Amino acid sequence: MNYDNQKLIDMLAAEYVLGTLKGSARKRFQRLMLSSNRVREATWMWEQHLNNLASSIKSVPPDSHVWEAISQRIDPQQAVVPNNVIQPKTSIWQAWSLIATAASIVLALIIWQPQTPVGQNTQQIALFKDASEKPLWFIDINEQGLSIKASDKLTARTDKDYELWMILKGQDAPISLGLLPKDGVKSLLKDSRFNAQDIALLAISLEPIGGSPTGSPTEVLYTTELILL
């Protein structure tokens, strides 16, 4: 494709902003934005034009728990309360969240029959199961890193390795967290981008010995979500 063609750049930028440019073409365009002023400027121009369409949408105030969550994420120590955000008497979302979290943990512990390795400093946990709900790996995440225990129900292939990945919200490219143990317990360091609030999914892939040769998962076997404690 000839990216020197201004008309082509304009049309790609327009479809990028509109949202009809998708998949690999969208990613290619995003990469192009990093390296080309003309592409960036065309995109900003279309954003400025097309976003006028949004002016006709009638405003809908979000619930106050949205701001609470944002405030918590940008500064967990000290949340700022904007004056005119209405504070509900009780936060049903928070209540549901607590109930759901508690239920998830109880379920995880029930499923995980052997001694669970949940430590005192645990911040999040994750449990990978196979299609028949058989537990395979249990992950305990604390400040220092990830402690991963392979279940004795795991039948690992000797000619392959299993690699752990995180998929961040809004990003398609998984980030490797390291190779998983085939038995026993193994510790992994936390990637600098590891932030529980930003993680959409954890995934395990089947890889040649030594891990993914490409930097991307070869064959995704299992996915699970982090359980926040």
Added chain:
Amino acid sequence: METDELLPLLSATAQGNKQAFAKLYNATSAKLFAISLKMLSNRAHAEEALQDAFVKIWHNASDYQVTKGTVISWMISIVRYRSLDSLRYHKVRKEQSLDDDSAISDDLTDSPLAIDYEDKSKLVDCIEQLDEQQKQAIHLAYYKGLTHSELVDHIDTPLGTVKSWIRRGLQQLQRCLTL
């Protein structure tokens, strides 16, 4: 909502001023939430997208330049791109979700084409000059995040025709806007 009100708030946000960020949120969140809600037709997903977008705005406030457009346009783009990612991630782009107004407040149940424009910007005038099909395709893509193939299902027209409507509509828009 005036740009000159938002620019000092965004500048202060870029300096790490959380009170300014809270004011920026108060000034814009209802509009941005409505955009995400209209696109996602799912309150929980729209709240998540809004949350992610504002965390990004907090971290990237210093990246904003006037050449990128108005502050509100820059913020709308962040919310829309996050909402598009969410749409594709959750795979909620089903035919019924377009008509499912249960998650949307009453004032959002109008179709994109029935919107009564308050902002008589040049874009609105130029959009009005498009063919009805071009206008419909561009509106559905912008407001609902529909891809080409989803537009094919929604307006029951071959893919090549839909692509052509969008491309020609955008070309015509560009000509009109640069006049």
